[in-house]
Amino acid sequence: METLQFYDEAYEVCLNSERIALLPKEYALLRFLFTRRNQVFRRSDLLDLVWGQDEMPTDRTVDDHVYRLRKKLHGWRHLLTIETVRGMGYRLTWKEPKGQNLLENNPEFAGHVRHMLEMYHGLGMGAAMQTLSANKDVLGFELDPFYAVYLRFVSGDFRWFLTTxxxxxxxxxxxxxxxxxxxxxxxxxxxxxxxxxxxxxxxxxxxxxxxxxxxxxxxxxxxxxxxxxxxxxxxxxxxxxxxxxxxxxxxxxxxxxxxxxxxxxxxxxxxxxxxxxxxxxxxxxxxxxxxxxxxxxxxxxxxxxxxxxxxxxxxxxxxxxxxxxxxxxxxxxxxxxxxxxxxxxxxxxxxxxxxxxxxxxxxxxxxxxxxxxxxxxxxxx
Incomplete structure (x- = not known):
């Protein structure tokens, strides 16, 4: 399954090997929506949760940032869209296509991947683990059950553990x-x-x-x-x-x-x-x-x-x-x-x-x- 990687220091988002640079508030908005993908948020919710109390944004602020994000992420529209939900607000819709995996039943390859993850894990190289996981569809492997769970924890997807x-x-x-x-x-x-x-x-x-x-x-x-x-x-x-x-x-x-x-x-x-x-x-x-x-x-x-x-x-x-x-x-x-x-x-x-x-x-x-x-x-x- 393809996914997005976020680079907080550079305000960049990456899909496979393609990176897109965003403005700080565009980045914050996208990260918030992606973490809570397929959920609808009112503009007022986004203003409170993304912009916080120290700024004085308006509904138009949200609309402008959504417009710019749509333009910048247009090339990824086969995987994600930021939709307007009439009378409600916005929702980031994430699509998870499944293609043919020629290496799916190759135990030798699966063993190599597991060994690589274990090596990165042992050395404390979380960024490498997350990069490998984010590109697993392109590379043609599935995470084994332990790392499928562990990487959610490492990447900060804490809500999943409460809801799954x-x-x-x-x-x-x-x-x-x-x-x-x-x-x-x-x-x-x-x-x-x-x-x-x-x-x-x-x-x-x-x-x-x-x-x-x-x-x-x-x-x-x-x-x-x-x-x-x-x-x-x-x-x-x-x-x-x-x-x-x-x-x-x-x-x-x-x-x-x-x-x-x-x-x-x-x-x-x-x-x-x-x-x-x-x-x-x-x-x-x-x-x-x-x-x-x-x-x-x-x-x-x-x-x-x-x-x-x-x-x-x-x-x-x-x-x-x-x-x-x-x-x-x-x-x-x-x-x-x-x-x-x-x-x-x-x-x-x-x-x-x-x-x-x-x-x-x-x-x-x-x-x-x-x-x-x-x-x-x-x-x-």
């Missing part, structure tokens, strides 16, 4: 729990959810339960439950030793570092940073590299080095932006915002990342997402 009936609840529970971790401001509520999932023996696929166990460390730290956090670290250390995965080991080290930073344990933090850097030197992983640099920035702040701290936070965020792993970027911004709440050591950078957190919260509709997630958990757990 194609996936059993236990297979999407990890994703929903991770979204709740990001969107819910009360760490105690997230911690309670994680405990209910783990204690309830939900039979999560793969190593999802182990990852929840790892993530519980930082939740316990945020809740200032120091002894429970220390106990969880010992428990998870054994789990990670059994798994023997560089990625899971790094995730554990990052959680451990969060504990050590909050406890301001100098020797322990230095040892954990040394271990993490050694692992990344042996196997470079962009996603993990970005998170490590951010944690190093926090450590520099606590060591009285604010200039280095600023540079490291910004560098780590830039690395994560390039990976295009949307949930990891959101998690990192959340982590920085929480760090400055706990350690208000730089009011300028605190305000900078507070503003970024507010921006992504609005873009991904965290207040609505929280309510929907709570409702889902109430019905299924």
């Amino acid at each position: 009936s194609d996936l059993p609840f236990n297979e999407k529970l990890f994703y929903l729990a991770h979204l709740y971790f990001i969107a819910e401001e009360d760490s105690a509520k997230v911690l309670d959810l994680y405990k209910r999932i783990v204690d309830g023996k939900q039979q999560l696929p793969g190593l999802w339960e182990e990852e929840l166990q790892i993530n519980m460390i930082s939740l316990l730290v945020e809740a200032k439950q120091w002894q429970q956090a220390a106990d969880q670290i010992q428990k998870v250390e054994k789990i990670v030793a059994r798994i023997q995965s560089p990625s899971y080991t790094l995730t554990f080290l990052f959680q451990h570092i969060c504990y050590l930073l909050d406890r301001q344990d100098v020797a322990g933090a230095e040892e954990a940073f040394t271990q993490a850097n050694a692992l990344l030197a042996a196997k470079p992983m962009q996603r993990e590299q970005g998170m490590l640099v951010i944690l190093e920035g926090m450590w520099q702040y606590l060591q009285g080095l604010p200039e280095q701290g600023r540079l490291s936070l910004d560098k780590g965020i830039e690395i994560l932006q390039r990976t295009r792993f949307i949930p990891h970027y959101l998690f990192a911004v959340r982590k920085i915002d929480r760090f400055f709440q706990a350690f208000p050591v730089d009011s300028v950078w605190q305000q900078k990342y507070k503003k970024e957190w507010a921006r992504v919260s609005e873009e991904y509709q965290f207040p609505l997402l929280r309510r929907q997630l709570v409702d889902v958990f109430a019905r299924h757990l």
Whole structure:
């Protein structure tokens, strides 16, 4: 299935290998409509949701932008159109044609594609994964079930996990729990959810339960439950030793570092940073590299080095932006915002990342997402 790729920094949209440059508001409008394709929106809805409260647009503003988008996207009219719905507003209609796939039943080719996706995944190359997925019709392959779901998560298509009936609840529970971790401001509520999932023996696929166990460390730290956090670290250390995965080991080290930073344990933090850097030197992983640099920035702040701290936070965020792993970027911004709440050591950078957190919260509709997630958990757990 063909799809659009969006490049936020350049305000460009890509179909297969063809890119179209848009003006910022054209880009914002198209991205909004495409994310909610085949839905009708009144002009007033679009003004509120795309233009926001800080501007003074009119219905004519929406009409003008739709007109320009139609002209620029005319060459893609076989796949998408922005239709006027009389008496209502606008709807982006997306067509999904199916052509003959000569490689559909070729297991060797499917294996090559899976290997490529696994390689990109392991190295934290989310942009490469999404590019491959976006061009799968042209390249002649179907995503296997795991990556068909995982790439929706990576690309920020969070609504799908709340609305789809194609996936059993236990297979999407990890994703929903991770979204709740990001969107819910009360760490105690997230911690309670994680405990209910783990204690309830939900039979999560793969190593999802182990990852929840790892993530519980930082939740316990945020809740200032120091002894429970220390106990969880010992428990998870054994789990990670059994798994023997560089990625899971790094995730554990990052959680451990969060504990050590909050406890301001100098020797322990230095040892954990040394271990993490050694692992990344042996196997470079962009996603993990970005998170490590951010944690190093926090450590520099606590060591009285604010200039280095600023540079490291910004560098780590830039690395994560390039990976295009949307949930990891959101998690990192959340982590920085929480760090400055706990350690208000730089009011300028605190305000900078507070503003970024507010921006992504609005873009991904965290207040609505929280309510929907709570409702889902109430019905299924």
